[in-house]
Amino acid sequence: LPQIHILDRLVLPPLPSLNAFKYLLVWYVKAEKFICIEPWSAGPNAMxxxxDLLWLEPEESLKTWVEIKLEK
Incomplete structure (x- = not known):
């Protein structure tokens, strides 16, 4: 994944932990002082x-993880 720059202040480096997550959604509300970083396994219209949907058989499981590190 390439680096993601947001408002020239926040840089998200490539995230190797996004193994099952092909999409990274970043959004914010202008009037608020926060951003949301949401790893997604499929696109916004996948349903x-x-x-890109991940399908599991009955009794099957999927173990994955996400690590996001933000630095000043």
Missing amino acids: NTKE
């Missing part, structure tokens, strides 16, 4: 398109 309709079925593209």
